[in-house]
Amino acid sequence: MRGPGRWAVLAALVMLAVVMVFPFLIVALNAVKSPEEYSSEGPLSLPDGLYLQGIADFWNRVDFGEKLVNSLLISGSVAVLAVVLSVLNAYALGIGRVRGRLSILVLFLVANTLPQEALAYPLYYLAKELGLYDTRLSMIIIFTVIQAAFGTYLLSAVLGQFPREILEAAEIDGAGRFRALTRIVVPISRPTLSVLMIFFFIWTWNEFFLPLIFLISNDNQTVPVALGVLQGERYMDATMSSASALLGIVPAVVFFLIFQRTLTRGITVGAVK
Amino acid sequence: MIKKTGVAALVAVALALSACGGGEESAADPNQPRVLKLWHYEAAESAMGKAWAEAIKKFEATHPNVKVQFEEKSFEQIQKTASMVLNSDEAPDLMEYNKGNATAGLLSKQGLIADMSEEVTKRGWDKLLPGGLATTARYDERGVMGSGKWFGLPNYGEFVMVYYNKDLFEKHKVDVPATYEEFTAALDTFVKAGVTPVSLAGAEYPAQQIVYQLALSKANRAWVDAFQSYQGKVDFQGPELTYGATTFADWVKKGYVDKKSSGLKAEDMGVAFMKGDFPVMISGSWWYGRVAAEAKGFEWGHFLFPGSTMAPGSSGNLWVVPEKSENKDLAYDFIDITMSKEIQNLLGNSGGVPVAADPAAITDAKSKELIETFNKLTAADGLAFYPDWPAPGYYDVLVAGTQQLINGTKAPAEVLTEIAGPYEDNLADLGN
Numbered sequence: 001m002r003g004p005g006r007w008a009v010l011a012a013l014v015m016l017a018v019v020m021v022f023p024f025l026i027v028a029l030n031a032v033k034s035p036e037e038y039s040s041e042g043p044l045s046l047p048d049g050l051y052l053q054g055i056a057d058f059w060n061r062v063d064f065g066e067k068l069v070n071s072l073l074i075s076g077s078v079a080v081l082a083v084v085l086s087v088l089n090a091y092a093l094g095i096g097r098v099r100g101r102l103s104i105l106v107l108f109l110v111a112n113t114l115p116q117e118a119l120a121y122p123l124y125y126l127a128k129e130l131g132l133y134d135t136r137l138s139m140i141i142i143f144t145v146i147q148a149a150f151g152t153y154l155l156s157a158v159l160g161q162f163p164r165e166i167l168e169a170a171e172i173d174g175a176g177r178f179r180a181l182t183r184i185v186v187p188i189s190r191p192t193l194s195v196l197m198i199f200f201f202i203w204t205w206n207e208f209f210l211p212l213i214f215l216i217s218n219d220n221q222t223v224p225v226a227l228g229v230l231q232g233e234r235y236m237d238a239t240m241s242s243a244s245a246l247l248g249i250v251p252a253v254v255f256f257l258i259f260q261r262t263l264t265r266g267i268t269v270g271a272v273k
Numbered sequence: 274m275i276k277k278t279g280v281a282a283l284v285a286v287a288l289a290l291s292a293c294g295g296g297e298e299s300a301a302d303p304n305q306p307r308v309l310k311l312w313h314y315e316a317a318e319s320a321m322g323k324a325w326a327e328a329i330k331k332f333e334a335t336h337p338n339v340k341v342q343f344e345e346k347s348f349e350q351i352q353k354t355a356s357m358v359l360n361s362d363e364a365p366d367l368m369e370y371n372k373g374n375a376t377a378g379l380l381s382k383q384g385l386i387a388d389m390s391e392e393v394t395k396r397g398w399d400k401l402l403p404g405g406l407a408t409t410a411r412y413d414e415r416g417v418m419g420s421g422k423w424f425g426l427p428n429y430g431e432f433v434m435v436y437y438n439k440d441l442f443e444k445h446k447v448d449v450p451a452t453y454e455e456f457t458a459a460l461d462t463f464v465k466a467g468v469t470p471v472s473l474a475g476a477e478y479p480a481q482q483i484v485y486q487l488a489l490s491k492a493n494r495a496w497v498d499a500f501q502s503y504q505g506k507v508d509f510q511g512p513e514l515t516y517g518a519t520t521f522a523d524w525v526k527k528g529y530v531d532k533k534s535s536g537l538k539a540e541d542m543g544v545a546f547m548k549g550d551f552p553v554m555i556s557g558s559w560w561y562g563r564v565a566a567e568a569k570g571f572e573w574g575h576f577l578f579p580g581s582t583m584a585p586g587s588s589g590n591l592w593v594v595p596e597k598s599e600n601k602d603l604a605y606d607f608i609d610i611t612m613s614k615e616i617q618n619l620l621g622n623s624g625g626v627p628v629a630a631d632p633a634a635i636t637d638a639k640s641k642e643l644i645e646t647f648n649k650l651t652a653a654d655g656l657a658f659y660p661d662w663p664a665p666g667y668y669d670v671l672v673a674g675t676q677q678l679i680n681g682t683k684a685p686a687e688v689l690t691e692i693a694g695p696y697e698d699n700l701a702d703l704g705n
Contacts, residue, residue, distance in 0.1 A: 035566070035567055036566070036567045036569055038544070038567075039543075039544055039547040039548065039563075039567035039568065040547065040548055040549075040567070040568070040569060040570050041548070042544060042548060043544075061317065061345070062345075124357050128360075128361055133361050133362075133363060134361070134363045212349070212350050212353060212354065213353065213354050213357060216350075216354065216358050216361075216363045217344070217363065218344045218345070218346075225347070225350065228347035228348075228349050228350060229314075229345060229346070229347040230347075231347065231348065231349060236540050237316070238540065238544075
């Protein structure tokens with residue numbers, strides 16, 4: 001594209017970027033203000049100096065390091081396990097051509113659209129019966145299943161297009177079904193799987209409702225649940241909430257920056273190279 | 274076959290992980306070390322946070338074999354999960370919980386929190402709670418507050434008052450009003466000078482509390498009992514609520530409150546007052562400590578709403594003892610310590626409103642003023658609770674109603690008819 005059109009697109013993108021970044025800017029701005037400054041100057045004023053006490057206080061108050069470990073453990077396990085589960089399911093549904101696979105996929109899709117509020121009570125009773133209530137394991141199992149439902153749906157569609165010739169060649173060379181999966185299907189679909197894993201990680205990281213209900217002890221809580229401590233009944237500590245929000249999004253941003261190359265590669269990868 | 278291997282692997286991982294979790298319970302032998310599991314959701318630097326931290330220290334000093342295992346919870350988590358937690362083995366031995374029919378009342382009806390009536394009379398807690406403070410601690414078998422057994426105990430109170438900016442009052446030569454006429458005259462003075470006098474938030478509780486406060490200035494205790502505890506019939510088109518709604522609509526017309534405030538949150542209202550933009554804010558004592566700490570640009574004070582002996586207000590949140598607790602005796606000992614003069618005085622000196630403090634022991638001047646006002650209100654039996662209490666989900670109904678009053682989209686009588694609906698529906702559900 002040449003001429004004024006380019007500039008119009010650039011201007012539109014800049015506008016969009018400003019609109020997207022503005023809330024984060026406000027959060028960052030208020031995170032480094034003292035509460036007195038916030039109350040006397042309002043949320044939009046520039047801070048007089050760097051006030052980092054809010055961030056430090058919040059860190060200590062909720063033992064943020066521990067929450068980070070919990071979130072990492074849960075999101076990391078879910079990302080890996082859900083991808084494994086999705087691949088196994090999708091291999092059966094997409095390549096294995098199980099009878100009635102369409103109805104199975106529709107079932108997965110429906111399960112995926114269920115609101116979590118509807119799941120809360122059944123899951124609560126199940127977890128309580130199994131002695132898993134208030135454990136990180138309960139969250140890992142539940143989110144592995146929830147994320148794998150989506151993963152199965154997506155991967156089945158991808159593997160449905162998998163080149164038959166490659167699989168047949170492998171079969172002639174004497175590869176069994178399991179070998180075909182680990183040596184042929186997984187390596188070729190690796191870019192898609194990495195993207196899926198990153199999405200699962202970030203989605204699980206940001207989950208709030210089910211962790212709120214299942215992770216009762218402070219020792220087990222995840223980052224988003226810990227952020228809720230600051231929102232009182234009638235009272236909101238705006239500066240500390242900003243500080244905590246900043247702390248809460250930093251890990252996800254870091255994770256994204258580390259893996260962004262994998263992400264773009266996965267999205268642009270072609271079916272057959 | 275392939276799938277089975279995967280599932281088996283998952284199960285193996287699951288079992289390995291579950292082996293890491295799990296906890297242990299302590300036995301109830303008197304000499305054994307014991308643990309009191311305590312939850313509350315007050316910030317550490319708030320008045321309650323400070324007082325209760327001290328109570329924990331005192332408790333551990335008097336009970337050397339007991340360790341208090343305290344966890345600060347989020348308000349939202351307790352609200353959303355209380356019935357689930359209390360129904361499981363993870364329940365604490367003692368926790369803070371919201372008062373009211375939809376919260377503590379519901380838990381009492383479900384049998385999840387313990388009836389502590391016996392302890393209350395034995396330890397004399399009932400004598401420490403004057404004028405309406407005990408109402409929120411007692412629930413009948415329908416979970417309706419005001420009578421029946423004791424299911425909780427409040428440590429502190431709260432009430433709605435008028436905060437005013439002394440500097441702006443002086444600048445416009447306005448005196449602290451003693452009657453409602455003087456109050457409106459003062460507000461008129463500000464409007465004439467081009468200042469919107471009352472900081473307001475229409476999207477949350479403040480607007481409905483003002484409407485209710487205005488209605489209370491024409492009401493008596495019997496009306497409040499009828500409205501809140503269903504002891505009689507409430508006429509939504511009667512003189513009390515009609516006065517409240519029409520006068521509030523009048524306030525909007527006369528410019529006492531800003532029409533634009535219908536979309537504001539309580540936080541915006543408070544910050545606007547603390548910035549010094551408004552001479553008056555009508556809201557609760559929960560702002561008091563924060564205004565004292567953060568409003569540095571001007572002198573401020575407070576007074577009860579002129580021309581009314583009653584004000585929105587109640588006891589604070591309750592200590593409740595879960596039915597599943599195995600350490601109820603320790604929980605009651607702890608509550609007893611929080612009701613002691615020492616802890617109550619600390620609560621008062623930290624900017625809270627204690628229920629049983631010794632006024633002479635309150636040294637902080639601003640705290641003393643606040644507690645004196647509160648004592649004046651309770652002595653006159655003036656705690657009238659909050660307008661959103663009588664029915665579940667009523668808060669949102671009232672927010673919508675008051676927003677219509679602020680925007681002028683509906684006449685007061687129409688709004689009253691609209692808010693009467695859910696109230697009557699709830700009465701029918703309760704079988705009244």
